Amino acid sequence: MNENEILKKFIKDAFDKGLIEAVMAPSATKDSYTYALITKKEDVDKLTPIAPVMQWNGADMIRRITRLKKSERKLLAILRPCESRTYKELVKFNQINPENIIVLSYDCPGTVHARNFKYEPTSAEDLLAEMKKGNISKKVRESCQVCEYPTPIKGVGDIGFGIVNTDEPVFFSLSDNGKEFLASIGIQEGERDDSQWVKIHRENREKWLKEERITGGRKGLEDFLSSCLNCHNCKDMCPICFCKECFFEDHSVFDYESNKYYNWADDKDGIRLPTDKSLFHIGRLIHMGTSCVGCGLCQQACPMDIPLYRLFGIVGNDLQKVFDYKPGINDDIPPVMDFREDELHEFEGLFGGEE
Amino acid sequence: MSEEKFDPVIVGFFCNWCTSAAADLAGTARLHYPASIKPIRVMCSSTVDPVYLIRALQEGADATILGGCHPGDCHYITGNYKARRRVAIVKTVLKSLGFDDTRVLLEWISGSEGPKFARVMNEYTDYIKQRGPSDFKYLDSLGGEEVE
Numbered sequence: 001m002n003e004n005e006i007l008k009k010f011i012k013d014a015f016d017k018g019l020i021e022a023v024m025a026p027s028a029t030k031d032s033y034t035y036a037l038i039t040k041k042e043d044v045d046k047l048t049p050i051a052p053v054m055q056w057n058g059a060d061m062i063r064r065i066t067r068l069k070k071s072e073r074k075l076l077a078i079l080r081p082c083e084s085r086t087y088k089e090l091v092k093f094n095q096i097n098p099e100n101i102i103v104l105s106y107d108c109p110g111t112v113h114a115r116n117f118k119y120e121p122t123s124a125e126d127l128l129a130e131m132k133k134g135n136i137s138k139k140v141r142e143s144c145q146v147c148e149y150p151t152p153i154k155g156v157g158d159i160g161f162g163i164v165n166t167d168e169p170v171f172f173s174l175s176d177n178g179k180e181f182l183a184s185i186g187i188q189e190g191e192r193d194d195s196q197w198v199k200i201h202r203e204n205r206e207k208w209l210k211e212e213r214i215t216g217g218r219k220g221l222e223d224f225l226s227s228c229l230n231c232h233n234c235k236d237m238c239p240i241c242f243c244k245e246c247f248f249e250d251h252s253v254f255d256y257e258s259n260k261y262y263n264w265a266d267d268k269d270g271i272r273l274p275t276d277k278s279l280f281h282i283g284r285l286i287h288m289g290t291s292c293v294g295c296g297l298c299q300q301a302c303p304m305d306i307p308l309y310r311l312f313g314i315v316g317n318d319l320q321k322v323f324d325y326k327p328g329i330n331d332d333i334p335p336v337m338d339f340r341e342d343e344l345h346e347f348e349g350l351f352g353g354e355e
Numbered sequence: 356m357s358e359e360k361f362d363p364v365i366v367g368f369f370c371n372w373c374t375s376a377a378a379d380l381a382g383t384a385r386l387h388y389p390a391s392i393k394p395i396r397v398m399c400s401s402t403v404d405p406v407y408l409i410r411a412l413q414e415g416a417d418a419t420i421l422g423g424c425h426p427g428d429c430h431y432i433t434g435n436y437k438a439r440r441r442v443a444i445v446k447t448v449l450k451s452l453g454f455d456d457t458r459v460l461l462e463w464i465s466g467s468e469g470p471k472f473a474r475v476m477n478e479y480t481d482y483i484k485q486r487g488p489s490d491f492k493y494l495d496s497l498g499g500e501e502v503e
Binding site: 213214215216217218220221222247264267268269270271272275276277278279282283285286287289290314315318319322323335336338339340341342343344347348349350 | 427457460497
């Protein structure tokens, strides 16, 4: 029995025991995989709990479900580790009501770029087989190759499903709710060692953080974003960009009289149109960078194949270091919602707060 | 343009309760500060979204100052702590992309510190004069010098 079959059996058992009333997990479409919400046991076979593609961030889907009111039915959500970190981050931002929701997360083999998958389909089994050998598949997305937390973490989500470094997949609890859930379903908790799988990702990440950094100020940023269409897809796909009214979509801010444009062109020896392209990216970095969980969907969504995760991931990493904050892995309050009375003196004054 | 003739434009966002009052006090005490400073009175330093600072730089300012009350003295209790986090974010973003992060300045100047206001404005203007014109204004334009 492969991993997907085991998870499907797990879901059916949970339905039988009355522990859950609904499941959210990926389901195959013609060219891709999409999230599906099912409420009946007989629909479980339509699901593929571990999919080779992540088209949307699952936490964003849960946000939509619980946007107005808490979940009225007991929902089991099957999320990748990055999605369960997003879930935790959105709970902190009061965007998800976690009541009645159980999150299951698993050792992630990574996902293939949705467009590549459309032309060269891969199965989850291929990626999982590669993972069991201890290699990160070359097919997976850049953000998956340099993932910081490719496995479930204690305290994030409720149930973990271990695949690496074990002959038979094991279930283990990540929270008290999960412990209770596994006990009522009658599953013995197991253990597996994921340190090697995490280690090879972290090594990749260290190298990536050094080598792919965008430097060079104006020229560097302009070159990096030179093919940007200003479509705002990266913002739409970003699970952290949840604002209903975005500053950058507000046309009262970005509508100008013709003279404004001509004056700019006078001052700056010609301007590029549409204006405010780089401002959008810098502004978005300022707004969401401290909470970037590293799902890499901005990069997947870019129609011009700009490696945006290098921008948001690396600058986000710098921002998170300043506040000593890791999004979605513990209960720390996000930096933009919090402050300390005695901190950050190096940013005061011209010479780091020294008079 | 020679170094002496460069007259920077520095946009100041000054909080209504402290730094703006200090600017008034500096004025009534006839203390000189450079005309390069273009003050904008805001209700609190925390009302200034970091994007406004970036925007000012892009519109042609050579530098921006965010002035607020001393920590603990905020009229709205905690506004300046939030402003400090925002400035920390914007400075980190600028620095990590390779821009000059000293073009954003955060200063605490209380309502009674007229002399400090004049001194900070003079020092900062001198500093910006040394650094030269900002390159940031040419972001997304055809102008500006080629940077290696």
